[in-house]
Amino acid sequence: MKTLLYLFSTVVALNVSAQEAGVIKLSQDKLHARVREWPYPMGGTVVSSNAPALMWPATNGTQMVLPMESGSEVPQDPGIADVRYKVVLARDSKFTKNVIASDVQAWAVYPLHQSLAPGSWYWKYAYAKNGSDSWTWSQVYDFVIDAKTQGQQVSPPVSEVLARNQVAHPRLWDMHTRGEVFYKNNRNNPEAHHFIAYAEKLMQEPLPVEKPMRVIDTTGKTPLEKKKIIEAMYHGFGDAVGTPISNLCIAYQLTRDERFLRDAKRRALNIAQMDPNGLATGDDFTSGAVLEALGWFYDTGYHILTEKEKSLLQQIIRLRAKRVYDHLPNRFELHVSDNHIWQITMRNLTIATVAVIGDVPEAKEWLSYLYEVWSARYPVLGTTDGGWHEGNGYFKVNYKSMIYLSQLFGDLSGVDYYQLPWMKNLPFYLMYTHPPASATTAYGDMWENTPFMTRQQGLFADAFAYRAENPYLNWYVATIKKDNPEYFTRPSDDYLFYRLLNYNPYRKLPQQSPEDLPKLRNFADVGVAAIHSNLADTKKDLSSYLMSNPFGSSGHGSASQNAITVNFKGKTVFGGSGYYGNFSDQHNLLYYRTSRAYSTILVDSLSQKIGEEGYGWIPRALSGERIQYALGDASNAYGAIESSFWLNRFDQLGIDPKSTGVYGDVGVQKYRRHMVQLEGGIIVLYDELEAKQPIKWTTQFHAPYYAMKALPAMDSKVQNFEVMMEGGHATASVFAAVPIGMKIHNKFSEPAVNWANVKDVNGDIKEFKDQWHCGVTSTAVQKMRYLTVIQVKDGKPQVIKSIHTGDGLMVLQVGNWQITVQLDGLKSAKLQIGDAASVFDYGGGMVIDFAGKKYTRKQEGSTLLMEGSKGKVQQYETIDVLPDVVKYDAVR
Structure with a gap:
């Protein structure tokens, strides 16, 4: 640990430099560590909260450790479960004024559940092995509370949360006090009536048995493929046997008819007997679903359980809960995003914990930990801008937990989590990155599953609109309902209970069309700049x-920095x-997850590196009426893979990434991509x-749904091609x-084989079709x-006329737009675009005509x-602006 503490004692200025006027060059190896490697906050950072959460790297009692996420083949250090921490905070570095001291705890995060006075604060943490009274203290860190943060909502301490949960059953969803209102409020709710009829039929269904959800032939598969296929065969089993139980509990709460509760009991006792080590309910997702279902029934049906039955359910809940919890403290809270936990099993564990607290001794500790991590880390893959760094393909896997944990922790704490800045901005992220009747952004795992508006998104x-109080979101939902009414007609879905819980027959939903919103919105925390020519009407919209x-290509992200x-x-x-x-089969690791699969730059045919180290950021963005602009910087994205997690995934396949021709280091120093959308x-x-x-240098373009063909070019320094699209x-x-030179083809550099029989959104086995690619x-x-210069429109594209070429400077005319650009890499960069009413300028002089x-x-x-309209000129200007992670929490 001495090495760690010495490292942190050398805190200096931010690792940035301004080599060119207005330009910031980042030199950090990573901005978000996969597992926390430095304390937060430190170095005099002015924090954005009046009650920040203090966080620090894990230790095993001797040195810093980097515990891996659940399911990783890289073994975690067993010593992380043998450590305790404590924290002290004060107004002075000697810790004599306004001292705040923590209790001893097993986790490396300390949310401050009180508003701190403006000014400087100092803190330090200590660790000791269990059973030892020898505490080792860190150095002293400092931060500043801004006076502007005063008045922000502060979450209560965990002691208050525990006290609020010491009530009789049912206590989930605050039903002990809300139950009567819930019952009366939904008596005339048509959706509740449809659901009750559905629950009547549900009671006629036979009890489930432990068997695969589907059978997939494993003949000729490798041992690793067989393992994944068997997991796929039982995927969804936990939900299939658990959801009927929660549905019957809901039906009881709506009707007070104990027939529903007795059938829920029958089913709960049945799944309680299922083998916790078996294939059907043994993995994290299937076991977690069983755990949640048992928690639902234990709480709702407590009064009809015998003492023997209570004891049985307590034992099974404890067994399955400990399998999750025992691997969390001093690990999960430190991880940038342990996906399975945040997606699903944290919700499973929290619901079960609230149900049995007071009856299972460990549950008090479980809830304390879960609440502290939620308070410190949510939202885990964003900060304030409303975005999600892994892309929208996997974002939806988190939706259910986001909705219900926000409700549940809000019930327990009294905090309205919908008032968090991230939650307030989330409606705009949904609209800008996945408009109604539209595909979404094409990056991150499973992006190809959202070529249109999906039922789950709607x-x-x-x-979300039930609590968000956002008229633009109301418009978004109303538009989806108009376009896809079939998405909202089923008698039950993941969010039915949430709608019933928040049902208000007098609810008013004022709508506001996004036509008055800026055409560009920059979600800088997650690195997405979204531009729309007509956000209010997809049929007329060109979006880029x-x-x-x-975050780099962390988790379900991809090596797609500066991709379009x-x-x-x-x-x-x-x-x-x-x-x-699959998360890491050969097609995934050598193509799908790499830069080869995205419309960005390859260097000597090599991809950007995968892992948090291969990051990018968006330094600049401007939104005009006729011109919108964003600048991405992927200068730090290239090089050899460094992440031990990803290197282990290659080891599992017996592949050395350095010998594949896909990864390597050729010394990239700069990659800044300017994107300008013109009227x-x-x-x-x-x-x-x-x-x-x-x-x-290869600039790539992929057309996943259309063919491509080359077009004639009169110059060896120009290449033209066309996408054979429909409707334009x-x-x-x-x-x-x-x-x-240009190459157009329709083959993957690493073949795509659906060996796991992956299904599409309709439940059919997906065909992995060839797609078209262009590399220049x-x-x-x-x-x-x-x-x-890309042209996408209804009519024929404009002829691009070359007006002037010389000394690397090129002047082009495209319709009314004139483009002046410096293409010689040895000369200063320059890009100017304009017509009679607007001008865009990068790299020009201080004075503009x-x-x-x-x-x-x-x-x-x-x-x-600059844009002129009605005799007035609007002037927009920007230099590089750091993302929040660099301002507040990047390594220094």
């Missing part, structure tokens, strides 16, 4: 997305490619690229200052620039956007 948005993620997605009328024109057959269906990309030595035309022209590659140069007048930049090195 149901979640509808549930630039992704550059501070382009959707037209809700259909994906350019985006990702490949198929999610009239034009998107311009300008790439600034630099390496330590000459390399070949899509072309792209790529320009460079050096010779470039330069000769080997150290510094490179690409200009790409526009509409017959001279305008002066406010900041050297800025990006400038």
Whole structure:
């Protein structure tokens, strides 16, 4: 631990440098560690809360350890379960003024459940092995509370939460006090009536037995594939046997008819006898679903259980709960996102814990830990902007837990979690990244499962709207209901109980069309800039997305920094490619998860690295009426894989990533991609690229649903191609200052095989079809620039006219727009786009001529956007702006 403490004693300024005016160069190895490696907050950081959570790296009592997530083949240090911590906080570094001291605890996080006074605060933590009174203290860290944070909502201490839960059953969802209101409120609710009729039929269903949900042939499969296939055969079994129990409990609460409760009891006692080590209910998801169902019934049906039956359920709940909890403290709270826990099993454990607290001795500790982690970490994969870093394919897996844990912890604490900044911004993330009747952003695991608006997205948005109080979200939900009424007609779904719980027959839902919202919204925390020409009408919308993620390709994310997605009328024109057959099979690790599968840059044919170390960020964004702009920086995304978690995944397949030709380090030093969307269906990309030595740069474009074909080009420094899309035309022209070649094909570099019989959203086995790809590659140069002009529109694309070429500077005319660009990598970067009413300028001088007048930049090195309308000129300007993680919590 001395090495760790010495490291943290060398805190200096942020690892950033301004080599060019207005430009920030980040030099951190990572912005988000997979497992916490440095304390927070420290170094005099001005925090954004009046009651921050103190966090620090784990120790085994001797040194810092990096415990892996659940399910990892990398063994965790057994010593992490043999450590205790305590924390002290004060207004002075000697710890004599306004001292706050924690109790001894087993986890490495300490939420401050009280408002701190503005000014400087100091803190430190200590650790000791269990059974030892020898405490080792860290150095002293400091932070600043901003006076502007005063008045923020503060969560109560865990002691108050525990006290609020010491009530008679039923206590889940505050039914001890809310039950009568719930019953009366829903007596005339049509949805409740439909559900009760459904529950009547449910009681006629036979008791389930332990058997696969489906059978998949494992002949000829590798041992690892067989293991995954067997898991897939039982996937969903826990929900299939557990959900009927919670549904019958809900039906009882709606009707007071004990027939429903007696049948729930019959089913609960049946699944309580299922083998906790068996294939059917032995893994984290299936066992967690059983655990939650038993918690539901134990709480709701407590009064009809015999003492023997109570004892049996307590034993089974304790056994299954301990299997989850015993691997959490000093591990889970430190992980950037242990996906399975946050997605599902934290909800399972919390519901069961609340049900048995007071009856199972360990439950008090379980709830204390769960509440403290929730208070400190939620939302786990975002900070304030409402975004989700893994992309929208896997975001939906978290929806149910987000809804119900926000409700449950709100019931326990009195805190309205819908008032968190992230929750307030979430409606805008939903709208901008997955509009009604549209595909979503094409990146992250399972992105290909959302080529349209999905039922799960609509149901979640509808549930969220019950508490969000956002008129734009109300419009979003109403539009989805109009487009897809069939999504909302089933008698039961994941969010039915939540709707019943929050049902108000007099509820008013004011709607506001997003037509008055900015055309661009930058979700900088997760690295997504979303642009729409018409957010209010998908049939008229051209949307473009630039992704550059501070989390890197963590978890279900992908090595897609500075990748683009382009959707037209809700259909994906350019985006990702490949198929999610498994988290880490060969197609996944050598193609789907890599940069080869995304519309970004390859370097000497190599991908960006996977893991948190391969990160990007969005330094700049501007939103005008006719021009929208975003800049992504992926300069830190390339190199050899460093993450031990991902290296282990290669080891499991017997593959050395260095020998695959997919990963490696060729010394990339700069990759800044400017994306500009222009009125009239034009998107311009300008790439600034630099390496330590000459390399070949490949700019890629994938059309996952359409064919591509080359178009004639009169110059070796220009390449043109077309996407054979329906309902419009899509072309792209790529320009460079050096010779470039183009290859268009429809084969994956690593074949996609559906060996696990993965199903699509309709339940049919998915066909892994070939997709079309275009790569434009330069000769080997150290510094490179690409200009790409994409046109997507109903009518024929504009002819691109070359007005001037010389000294690397090119002037093009595309309709009314004139584009001036510097393509010579040895000269200063420059991109200017304008017409009579608007001008965009990057790399120009301090003075800009526009509409017959001279305008002066406010900041050297800025990006400038000017638009004239009704005799007035709107001026927008920006230089690089750091993401919040660098401001508040990056390694220093």
